[in-house]
Amino acid sequence: MGYEEIFPPYDMEWHAHSTKRFANPFVDNKYDRVDVDPVMLSHAAIACGYTIRDFYEKPELGIHCLAYIYQMYDLLPVSHWFYSTPWLKELGMELTQKDTLPPIAETPIISEPGQVDDLEVPDEKAIRNGYTYPQYQRLYSYVQKNLPQTFVPISYGFDPVGEASHICGVENFIMWTFTEEDAAKKLLKKFTDTAIEGALCTAKDYGMAMLVLGSVLANNDIFSDEAVREYSVNNMRYYIDKCFRGGAGPQIFYHCCGNHETDYKEFHNLIWSPFTVFHIGYKGREVFPTELLKKEFGNKATIMGSVDTKLMINPNPKAVYDQAATSIKAGRDSPRGYILGCACECPMYTLPGNILAMTRAAKDHGTYGKF
């Protein structure tokens, strides 16, 4: 039995409505209300009675859960499935599936700066015969066959600084940014070149590739503003430039979770496309203020405001509603559009009542014509 047999037919009437709504932030259609995207992953599997491990071990099941549950929560008409460690297996790392976590890269494969030179960046053939890309090819075949209306070809560069750090160990990487800058930069470039190759394969096979890229480890809890610029922003520019040259894009989702208290200004120097969504999680310990996000980035990209992920497992939907309403009111008239999100992935055990609080806030405060 295929996973598609577990689910009722996809609701095309809802899809048509949701699709019109999803166009709002990109083409100024002003239809219905602002979009809500709580950055959902394995919560969708939990909501369907499966496990976190199921979500990540069985991508086809995971993405079908997500597309199905999006209907219940009245979220987006598109599907996605990802984890934070793509392309590492191609560089020689092992990924371990966990019961309560996404697959993780537990054991660094290099410990000395000199070993960075031995890492080989896979070429197109190696990417196609590797782990990550074939996994996405199988997944996308499933979606094209069973959920074609939700299909968006996406390639995940994800968090290059964080991923490169897995290869040598996070502590080593951070130390190398002070003591072995060349090795740290070379390692980062090798990971990034691998991710670029993956994006170009996606663009070649599917005609385009939405690019998801973040600055997560590179944040103000660990790095100075200058280091965020040097290691993260400049590298993100490099990734996007190479991807665009190879035909990937034009959609970009920049996801900067973590604390970007002062380094947020560095992100002005990213490459912006006409279909860019920009998201910052936190400023200090608080969610990044939507007012500031709009002021700084509202004329460059669609902005994604945030509800604190911590609130999503707190049995207090009113607190979620209030924070969502505050963000919506601050961001709903942003010149390039606004989406309500969570500061990072909504937790696996997010309380459904809290997602309802987000969409309720969108209906109460983000309905076009009411503001």
Next chain:
Amino acid sequence: MDAKFSAEAKDLMGKRGLKEADVADVVKTAETSNRKITTGKVNIAKKRIGEVTVYAKYDADGNVCNAYSHRMVLGEPVKTTDTPEITKWECVHCKEKAIAGTVNMTYMGITRSGPAIVCPKCGDSWVEEYLATKTIAAAEGLFEKKKA
């Protein structure tokens, strides 16, 4: 200066639906006005003709090696950084090194931001072939689909 077209250039223009006369007009206008960017060996010039912006890439003798177009209208530069990346291109009119910048792009009444080569002095902007034929072309298609 009159534009000259190789067989390859003519073939490429044919595939892209570009008229030889329009591309020649782009070159002629650029040479008259000095509104172009150059590496010293190669120039890129553009001109809005009807609903499209037509580009010509050509050398000092007017030999056109590439031509392409986009429908989006490039607008004002959007400030991103105080330390922009300098490109290999120079704005001939201003004699300024051009930067890898961001400009407003308008299509179907919608304005968004996109990457371009920008003269920091006059604010004029150009896009290279890969952006016009890949990124911007795909974005135009998405605008049409989402706006429908």
